[in-house]
Structure formats: C-alpha cells, structure tokens
Amino acid sequence: MRTCVVVVTIAAIAACTNSYQPPDLSGSVACGTTTCGDGQLCIDSTRDGTEGSANEIETFSCATPPAGCELLECSYECPHEGVSDCCPPCISDFCGGIPGYDGMRNVSCVGF
DSSP states (O other): OHHHHHHHHHHHHHHHSOOOOOOOOOSOEEETTEEEOTTOEEEEEEEOOSTTOOOOEEEEEEEOOOTTOOOOOBOTTTTSTTOOOOOOHHHHTTOSSEEEEOSSSEEEEEOO
16 A cells, blocks of 8 residues: 555656756758758748838748747747737747747747
8 A cells, every 4th residue: 555655646746847858959950041050940030011012021040049948839829818828038039029939940920
C-alpha cells in the first residue's frame, strides 16, 4: 500500500512541472528573399500600402529572440477580450503591429 501512494504522489508532481521545450532554432530557414541563420526567427511583416493603393506591403527580416523568451505558439487574436493565447513581449516586440507566432521559426506581424 505504501509503495502505491509513493508512485501516485510522484506521478502527480511530475504532471505539474513546467514541460516547456524550446523549438529547434538550429540551421537556416528561408525568409522571403533572405535566409535566417542559426538561432533566428523569420519576421514576416504585412501593412497597408500607400494611401490610395489596395496593395499591402510585405517585408521580411530575421531576428534573434532574447534569452529566456518562451517561444510558444501565440495568436493574432490577443487584443480581443477573452483570448488567452497572447504573444509575450519578447515576440510582440518584433512587430509594429499585431503578432502571431507559429511555435517554430515564423513570426507574422499585421500592421495598419
């Protein structure tokens, strides 16, 4: 009986620990017309074109996330009330607009 209680207690503690595993940022990744290197994310920014134009302007760049940034998938929908999967500041700081992150190597920014 005592062994059974110990096993259940250990399993409960293990289930409550933080299981964050950062994505693999090794190697290069295509980013528009450029290539991002080891440890970098691809930042895809889209914003409205010049006044009177229906064409959006899309730019690509590479950025290295700061140490300690938990790279978890997050949503564009964060500014809306009731949505809990907001991007942390270490991701949103890459954008001049609303960020989204795929949890791998791509940050998408929608500006206005």
